[in-house]
Amino acid sequence: MTRNFQAVPVVDIAGLGSSDPSDRQAVAQSLGRAAREAGFLYVTGHGLDPALIADLLAAAQSYFARPMPVKMGCYIGGSTNHSGYVPEGEEVFPGGKIDKKEAYDIGLDLPAVDDRAPMMGPNLWPDDDDFKAAAAAYYAAISGLARRLFGGFALALGLPQDAFEAHLTCPPSQLRVIHYPFDPQAEPDQQGIGAHTDYEFFTLLHGTAPGLEVMNGEGRWIDCPPIEGAFVVNIGDMLEAWTNGAFVATSHRVRKVGEERYSFPFFATCDYWTVVEPHPAFVSDARPARYPRLVSGDHLMAQTIATFGYLKGRRADFFATPAFGQEAKV
Template sequence: MNRTHTGFGTLPIVDIGGLYHDDPHERLITARALDRAARDAGFFYVTNHRVGRALQTALIEHAQRFFAAPDAWKMRYYIGHSSAHRGYVPEGEEVFAAGKRDRKEAFDTGRDLPLDDPDVKAGTPMLGPNVWPDQPGFREAVSGYYDAAFDLGRCLFRGFALALGLPEMHFDAYLHKPPSQLRLVHYPFDASAEDAPGIGAHTDYECFTILLPTAPGLEVMNGAGAWIDAPPLDGAFIVNIGDMLEMWTGGTYVATSHRVRKVTQERYSFPLFFACDYRTVVAPLPPFATPDACAKYPPLAVGDHLFAQTAQSFTYLKRRLERGELTLPDGSKQLSSFGQEARYAVPQSHP
């Protein structure tokens, strides 16, 4: 059983229009609604945001066009050729903690940084230039959506700050150059698929995720341990709490375990994994820094956690680890170390 999440049967819906209001009181009222949804479910819809429908449509159309291309052409942009974990992810490349490969392909992007950026020159993992396929309009559509979704994330973070009793701009200091990834994910049509678990249960590694899905398939674990459908809601994004916000709140917000069912319907999914700057060190904030919380959540560097989790789940990175070309940061956690399923587990770390 989960100490904070309720046995919800549907995801809460939060109208976040008040976060854009000039009146601080209106922003605080909305922040309190965010807080309730984060505590009760850790997964919720947000409506009345400011990410335009045209930006969403362009993103979806360009993703459809890209994934419809021949595999050989897509592999020209294989993520394993990138220095910053960007590009095409073929089926079977990504494997979660259960060791199961799933039927999906993806294209990973992030903040597009030039090669002469100081952090890129220093070899900081997960930071660098995007890989752009030779598809007219793709770069503009993806970049335009990324910028708008990132602005939404900054707005949500200010709402979370108010909800947690912090100055409204508290988290802005950690958002200069975060390794926030936008993934374009394609689940192909499979007429033989059974309605069964596909992508295994996991949490997201960052602070929170902003998701645009095109079809059902997503399931969320509630506080009673039951799996709840989280279908698309027209005009809404799905937002879920990630590992780092669980740490910052000392477990008051819990990274919600979720999975994707195998369904016959073709599906596209566009998560923006909203992170903080790579070298941000996260530990329970003062209002949540109880002895138990501090013992459960020792300080952890955001970038190290993201890189370690990624390196343990992508085949090309695991091969580099095996060859000794990469090493995991000290104290790296194993996959699925957060969320409901790990709530009472003894934390395990790599040496």
């Protein structure tokens, strides 16, 4: 498959909620085509209340306008489960440059830390009730949409719609609230975020301004600007591995922004201890398994350690996890 797409496809997913199997299958067919040919798509017909996005945007604008010492009071390095404020320079892809962005990372808010699963536990929240309320409401809603998409992708792969349900009991899916400040003095090659693929199963993204670009099979960067009422969805490493490469995790980046930009990616994944390896349905003599057997959460943690400064040296044992994500695809 050449994957030489020139535009990111749009899929209306309203039919996933239909009682008619043919409606659900029609959506699944479109999802599967986009996942195979581009690895990126826009989804409409999702039914999420636009007020959730507006509230999160207002909360993000207020939070990131705070003085740096206040924001650093919730520095992610002080958290128990990789949540909190991420200053510029904290996150760098191996061999890459410092990204021009700041962020706040939020996970599944649990009452206690699981020492065996380092991404699980209570969030580190700022002293800001509006931010916490807006982020928690958005997280709950986008998690529900992600579950629907897991069902749609399962159908697209010829599996039962509930094929992933057993692995979605307590997933360490992460919401990032990202701020890309506009700096007219930035170097011409300064990127908002460097080229990479995402580590999880797939990502659901809302962005407020242009800047996102996707690499096609020709090695060309294709613009992926916001479409009103749509979310961007992209396939991640775990779903590429699960499907033995049938679905593609596509490299993407945020170029130097021409205006202030906010972005809310939700990285949808399965339970921490989910074993990920090519599903038997996608392995044959003609197409042998291409990916190693690994544990979903351990892969996520290993890749996170490789990019976050505060984690390097803390859990060096995780570097033993086979890497096949952004380092192999940039």
